[in-house]
Amino acid sequence: MHPDPQSPAQRIVADLRDDIAAGRLPAGAKLPSVRDLAERYDVSRSTASKALILLRNEGLVVTRHGSGAYVREAYPIRRLGPDRYARHRWEQTSVEAFTTGVPGSDSTRQQGHQTQDVSLVAADEPVSAALGVEVGSSVYERARVMTRDGIPTHTMTSYYLPAHVEGTPLVDSSPGIAGPGGGFRVLADRGLPPHEITEDIQARMPTAEEALLLDLPSGEPVVEVRRVTRTADGQVVEYACGVHAASRFVWSYTYAIPD
């Protein structure tokens, strides 16, 4: 027979979960301290602490060392659809508008920010497969970390064939091209206008580096997006891979049912 239907830690977790779900502990509210819980439930402090860790791993709670445990606030969620690549966002604008250090020209992007790091690297397997070159070939890598309200939200690393971007501001100038449309604009200028995109979407737990880089709360998954961009005649002009904090994004696609 099962002697214990629920362990002490699980009882605490269940109770707090209910309190959160019922709104008795609204978003941002402070949870009882570890020492409080230990006394109330007559368990050791380790057990009470474990309960908080479990709630944290579920994404329901964030802990602030030295301060307390709090019901996690819901972030505003950004909806990502094909529109974010729309031609009008990059076609009619000057390349200079994409340059870092020229802020405010597009107020819709006001809160966004990004760092950038362009270098020539050897293509690994996924990159070479997407761009159609041999493993180890030299390709341009453009690594970015996107920030929103001072908090990193996702990374996006693009790869280009040197023949496509050599001599463009994308890889030559510093501080370089900023904004999501900058790369597309440069490709279009080189006679390689992007036409079609394939996006692969997959979720997983972050690596240790990603958790650090994106400042992820423990228990937050990431969504990896791999994007292949082609011209109208099917030529691949960009491969990009991004890692997104899962709680901040929804991807949305609308399409006709195929035959």
Add this chain to the structure above:
Amino acid sequence: MHPDPQSPAQRIVADLRDDIAAGRLPAGAKLPSVRDLAERYDVSRSTASKALILLRNEGLVVTRHGSGAYVREAYPIRRLGPDRYARHRWEQTSVEAFTTGVPGSDSTRQQGHQTQDVSLVAADEPVSAALGVEVGSSVYERARVMTRDGIPTHTMTSYYLPAHVEGTPLVDSSPGIAGPGGGFRVLADRGLPPHEITEDIQARMPTAEEALLLDLPSGEPVVEVRRVTRTADGQVVEYACGVHAASRFVWSYTYAIPD
């Protein structure tokens, strides 16, 4: 000054992570036991155990109670694209082919299985918003749990307007309609052929019930897919919400860059 750049548990985690990444511990390999680790690193058993829990939460390791800890095997990943809804998969077939208990008629679906549970429920907020009815209205709910090789992979719960499906085998017959195309076929038969789909994709940690239902290893995220299906004239004929074990799926979409 920081006295400890790395805690004992983190040292163990880092070492094992390296062993896994380097292939010294290949997929399926058994890790050293908690007692082994405790002795080797001269730490308490609790600390060694914690290291395994951290690796499990990263999705790198699975533990089998009483047996040991093992490097997690990579599942075969299923690629989900618009093709899975293709017309030819449901239009030309007889409704009977979708009925549970008539296996093997479509060998490509041989390994798949599903349970089904149809009932009339009150629409909650997301359902009513999608179907365009008031909260609390009666709608048909068709809840399914999909299985692959005996292991549950995802749930899929569809909602229909009673006026659309009343009197059809979708809600009347038992065991009822099976297979992904069954619902579309029935709607088409009623003069409401599905034409367009909008899918919203979001990742998060599972709830306690989901982890149980889908038999998820600790640290496995889920992907929630919400689907709205419309006819050619824009009428919504189905709202569906699925929860998928993240490690078993990739979603793939190809589209032309919009203006």
Add this chain to the structure above:
DNA sequence: TAGTGGTCTAGACCACTTC
């Protein structure tokens, strides 16, 4: 039966936050 992971205790100490 021997070995395994899982949970818990009681207490120590540390690092951080808040006042």
Add this chain to the structure above:
DNA sequence: AAGTGGTCTAGACCACTAA
């Protein structure tokens, strides 16, 4: 200085697995 979460210990006990 007081209160907080985080980590660790040494040991106990339980539940499960495998031979």
